[in-house]
Amino acid sequence: MTHFAPGPAGPALPADLDEAAHRCLVAGFDGTTTVPDTLKRLVDRGLGGVILFTRNVRDADQVRELTGTLRTLRPDLLIAIDNEGGGIGHLVAAGAPEVPGSWALGVADDPLLTAACADALAGHLLSLGITASYAPVADVQRRPENPIVRTRAFGSDPELVSRHLRAWIAATEARGVASCAKHFPGHGGTVTDSHHELAVDPRPYDRLDLAPFRAAVEAGVPMLMSAHVVFPALDPDRPATLSPRILSDLLRGELGFDGVLVSDALEMKAIADRYGEAAGARLALAAGADQVIVAVPDLEVTLACRDAVLDALGSGELAEARVTEAAERVRRLALRYALPYRPGAVAAWDTEAGLTAARRAVRSGGPSPEPGVGAGAHVVDLFPAPHPALNWGGEDLLTAWHALDPTVTGTAVAGEPEDAGGVVEVVVEEVLRAAEGRPLVVAVCDAELYLWQGRLRDALLAARPDALLVSTGLPEPGGAVCSHGRGRVNLRAVAEVLTGRTS
Numbered sequence: 001m002t003h004f005a006p007g008p009a010g011p012a013l014p015a016d017l018d019e020a021a022h023r024c025l026v027a028g029f030d031g032t033t034t035v036p037d038t039l040k041r042l043v044d045r046g047l048g049g050v051i052l053f054t055r056n057v058r059d060a061d062q063v064r065e066l067t068g069t070l071r072t073l074r075p076d077l078l079i080a081i082d083n084e085g086g087g088i089g090h091l092v093a094a095g096a097p098e099v100p101g102s103w104a105l106g107v108a109d110d111p112l113l114t115a116a117c118a119d120a121l122a123g124h125l126l127s128l129g130i131t132a133s134y135a136p137v138a139d140v141q142r143r144p145e146n147p148i149v150r151t152r153a154f155g156s157d158p159e160l161v162s163r164h165l166r167a168w169i170a171a172t173e174a175r176g177v178a179s180c181a182k183h184f185p186g187h188g189g190t191v192t193d194s195h196h197e198l199a200v201d202p203r204p205y206d207r208l209d210l211a212p213f214r215a216a217v218e219a220g221v222p223m224l225m226s227a228h229v230v231f232p233a234l235d236p237d238r239p240a241t242l243s244p245r246i247l248s249d250l251l252r253g254e255l256g257f258d259g260v261l262v263s264d265a266l267e268m269k270a271i272a273d274r275y276g277e278a279a280g281a282r283l284a285l286a287a288g289a290d291q292v293i294v295a296v297p298d299l300e301v302t303l304a305c306r307d308a309v310l311d312a313l314g315s316g317e318l319a320e321a322r323v324t325e326a327a328e329r330v331r332r333l334a335l336r337y338a339l340p341y342r343p344g345a346v347a348a349w350d351t352e353a354g355l356t357a358a359r360r361a362v363r364s365g366g367p368s369p370e371p372g373v374g375a376g377a378h379v380v381d382l383f384p385a386p387h388p389a390l391n392w393g394g395e396d397l398l399t400a401w402h403a404l405d406p407t408v409t410g411t412a413v414a415g416e417p418e419d420a421g422g423v424v425e426v427v428v429e430e431v432l433r434a435a436e437g438r439p440l441v442v443a444v445c446d447a448e449l450y451l452w453q454g455r456l457r458d459a460l461l462a463a464r465p466d467a468l469l470v471s472t473g474l475p476e477p478g479g480a481v482c483s484h485g486r487g488r489v490n491l492r493a494v495a496e497v498l499t500g501r502t503s
Contacts, residue, residue: 013310017320019046020327021309024285026051026080026262030297032058035069038299042306043070048330049078051295052130053090060094060128067129068343076334078178080132083121084152085354086487088390097124099354100493101485102137102164103474104361106155111167113360114154116353118168122175123349131177131337134225134262136168138181138216139188140209141474147449148193150474151485156188162215169219178337181216182225183264184251185209185240194228194270195389198239205233214255222259222333224251226289228270238287239270242280247288260333261288265295265389266305277301278308285309286318290326295389358493364481373468373498376407378435380460382453383445383472383486385415397443397472400491404501409434410441416452424452428459440464441498445486446473470494 013021022042026049029039039050050070057063067079081090086101097120105114118136125133140161141153154164165181172179186209192199201208208231213224226241234250235243241263251257263284266272271280281292294302312318381397396412411431431440442460447453461467469480472490476482483494496502 013313017313017323018310020323021313022046022306023048023327023330024289024291024309024323025049025281025302025306026078026291026293027299027302028053028293028295028297029299030055031066032056032062033065033069035073036299038303040073042299042302043073043077047074047077048291048327048334049080049132051134051293052079052081053295054093055297057090057093063091063094063128063130064343071129071341076331076338078132078330078334078338079130080134081125081130082135082390083125083133084135084137085117085121086151086485086490087395088152091124091128094128095124097121097349097351097354098487098489100358100361100487100490101151102154103141103151104484104487104490105357106153106160106164107363107484108357108360109160110357110360111163113353113357114164115167115171116350117357118171119175120349120351120353122172122177123346125177126175126341127346129341129343131341132180132223133172133177134180134182134223136165136179136181137183138165138212139183139186140212142189142209143191144448144474145191146188147191148195149188150446153188158209158211161212165212165216166219169216169221173220173222176337176340178222178333180223180225180262181213181221183227183229184213184224184261185227185231185234185246186213187227187229190229194239194264195268195387198270198274199227199229201229201231203233208233210255217255217257222336223262224257224259225262225264226284228264228268238283241271241289242275242283242287244287252288258329260290260329262291263289263293265293267294267296267301268389278304281305282308282312282318285323285326286312290329354489355493358483358485358487358489359496361484361490362481362494362497363475363484364479373439373441375405375499377401377405377410377439377441378431379408379410379441379443380431380456381410381412381443381472382447382456383412383414383443384450395486395488395491397470397491397495400488401495401499403492404495404499404503409438413456416450424455424459427456428463431460432463435464440467441470442467443470443472444476444480445471447476448474468498470498
């Protein structure tokens with residue numbers, strides 16, 4: 001549905017209004033050391049921000065060079081990144097602190113520890129010249145079938161989520177980095193990933209999980225991100241990102257939020273397939289968003305979104321006052337977080353906080369499972385393929401285990417094998433042969449969602465009832481040892497517990 005405008009300049013408007021419209025955009029781009037000319041022109045006209053991804057990261061020095069270059073183009077440019085921690089992150093190659101994901105922090109349930117992990121992530125961002133973080137996740141994990149929130153949430157209890165949000169926001173703010181609670185008004189009650197199609201939360205108003213967002217607003221969170229989710233109880237016709245009832249009436253009016261409201265990425269299919277990115281940009285700003293994210297590196301998509309906004313301003317379809325108001329919020333955000341940035345020494349953070357939290361999150365039907373696996377185990381690690389938008393890095397339990405016990409053997413299976421039905425028998429036969437005379441460990445990640453894992457798990461446990469079951473996603477039934485996440489530090493922690501070794 002996307003329609004691209006023919007020219008690079010876009011419709012002509014008064015200079016101040018043109019700059020205001022550009023402030024309402026956040027663009028992704030390709031490049032690690034050079035900035036594309038198209039992006040330079042957008043920045044020159046007032047582009048509000050850029051979002052970095054793994055494609056922009058080679059190492060820490062390179063990221064510092066890139067952010068420095070971007071700041072020479074426009075000192076008040078917001079430089080942002082998704083930085084939730086755990087298995088989701090784009091800065092591994094740049095030495096990102098190893099912290100568990102939000103679910104493990106909720107299981108440990110120590111807000112001081114959550115704050116220490118958030119401080120580590122924010123300190124690292126600051127050291128790289130990045131001063132806006134699209135985290136933490138404020139969603140409440142409500143549905144076992146939910147394919148996208150899961151261990152990214154702090155938990156399934158709104159009060160627990162709220163207290164960890166407050167800790168994360170305060171620690172990030174203390175570093176001078178802008179945090180962003182997402183995805184308003186919640187993605188945890190859906191059974192659909194809005195990256196792939198439009199999601200719906202059918203619950204009545206009084207069952208929606210607004211409490212964590214209220215807590216985030218009360219904690220002074222400077223940014224919120226909207227969800228591409230339809231809430232029939234609030235607006236049966238439009239997803240939250242495009243709904244004035246949700247963004248203006250509920251968020252601004254009822255919750256009293258006056259920070260920057262940013263859309264989730266417009267190229268996600270929930271918006272792109274139904275409305276098109278360009279129309280999505282116009283509708284989101286009209287609904288009450290202050291910035292829209294176009295995360296794809298193809299800057300032609302960003303230009304199309306920009307031109308749709310300029311066209312709508314020129315025709316009067318989009319009110320000048322709405323865009324001016326949005327741009328002013330972005331300007332205030334930039335004054336607070338982008339312009340004060342000074343390169344130089346960044347105060348040290350607690351490098352052990354992440355491992356401490358991950359260790360405390362390991363569970364096995366009780367507070368602390370006993371080590372039960374001897375040396376030379378055979379480990380089978382089953383997990384879904386990496387999500388292309390979230391950039392989970394493909395860490396595996398076997399690698400973490402091998403660092404503690406070099407005699408371990410095993411295999412990691414990332415994603416459903418082709419001809420999964422026929423593969424099960426072959427894999428089981430190979431595993432049983434390799435594991436003969438050895439302890440067998442079978443690890444799964446959200447096997448309730450990925451049925452191929454369940455088939456392999458059940459076949460292996462039927463043949464080897466003595467095998468130890470490990471869950472690296474949400475807890476599995478049947479007394480599995482749970483890491484509550486697949487970040488590298490989560491896998492390290494569960495391997496430590498099961499081997500009884502820490503080095």
